Amino acid sequence: MSTNGVQYPVEFFTISHFAFIAVLWPAAIILAIHLSKKYGFSHKVVWVCMILALISEIEKIFFFMQDTGNGFRLPAEYLPFNLCSLQIFFISALALSHNPRKLTVIISFMYPALIGGVIMGSMVPSFVFDFHGLEHFATYRFFIYHAMLIFLGLYLYFSRAIEFTIKSFGYAFLIIVMIFIFAIWINGFFGWNDETNFCYFVRPPAEGLPLINMDRGWPTYVFTFAIICFVIFAFCYLKVFIRDIPVLLKSIREKLRKK
Numbered sequence: 001m002s003t004n005g006v007q008y009p010v011e012f013f014t015i016s017h018f019a020f021i022a023v024l025w026p027a028a029i030i031l032a033i034h035l036s037k038k039y040g041f042s043h044k045v046v047w048v049c050m051i052l053a054l055i056s057e058i059e060k061i062f063f064f065m066q067d068t069g070n071g072f073r074l075p076a077e078y079l080p081f082n083l084c085s086l087q088i089f090f091i092s093a094l095a096l097s098h099n100p101r102k103l104t105v106i107i108s109f110m111y112p113a114l115i116g117g118v119i120m121g122s123m124v125p126s127f128v129f130d131f132h133g134l135e136h137f138a139t140y141r142f143f144i145y146h147a148m149l150i151f152l153g154l155y156l157y158f159s160r161a162i163e164f165t166i167k168s169f170g171y172a173f174l175i176i177v178m179i180f181i182f183a184i185w186i187n188g189f190f191g192w193n194d195e196t197n198f199c200y201f202v203r204p205p206a207e208g209l210p211l212i213n214m215d216r217g218w219p220t221y222v223f224t225f226a227i228i229c230f231v232i233f234a235f236c237y238l239k240v241f242i243r244d245i246p247v248l249l250k251s252i253r254e255k256l257r258k259k
Helices: 015-039 043-064 083-096 102-124 137-158 164-191 218-236 238-258
Strands: none
Touching: 015 043, 015 137, 043 083, 043 137, 083 102, 083 137, 083 238, 102 137, 102 164, 164 218, 164 238, 218 238
16 A cells, blocks of 8 residues: 555564563653653643644644545545554543543543553554555654553553542543444444445454454454453552452441441
8 A cells, every 4th residue: 555656575483573562661651650750630631642642633634634535535544443542532631621520530541541552552553554654754753652651551550640540540431431322323424434434333353363353353452452442441559449349348348237
């Protein structure tokens, strides 16, 4: 596949692919720990992330814009409707809001979505790589953007931007369910075709994957995919469950005794 006369071969799980991850992910982790210790939770850090996200999206728009002969258009598959690209809206809301309740709801979702979603998005091949090659900035933009998302997810956690509780997990779960419903609607709007495949609801991100495949039909695939997402979110909240569930059970038992 090519754009602007330049070839961008599709190559996954290569040395260069893992080299990006080996360099950028540790850098994101170290930076998140350092800034969280130095500044705590700061809107200035979130603003920097928002600016980087906007620059990334603008670059993507100009890179994938196509001349149809009757004007320029952006192919539907490059609209920001995947879990990672949707974060540009959540980051903007986080940067612009100072309402404690809104921040709690947004951060409760963003923390697991940024870490879990980005790791899956960076590791599993998808159509987003079709135009990417080491000779073009689009490749670097993709990996830098995802590393920034990992940084932000860890920064929100390490900086203790909110007090993560079981209720926080409830907020996160509710939002991801709403996004799943939205993904079905938006894929249906664009004809339920392989190119859009927002949030991988039309088909798996790659062929031959264990568990998340179409071997047993679409309903089983989507249910399995949803369970995997739930497990990832739950893992991010594992420390909260270990801390809070015994307290919650004790409180329930005490209320039952009083009755």
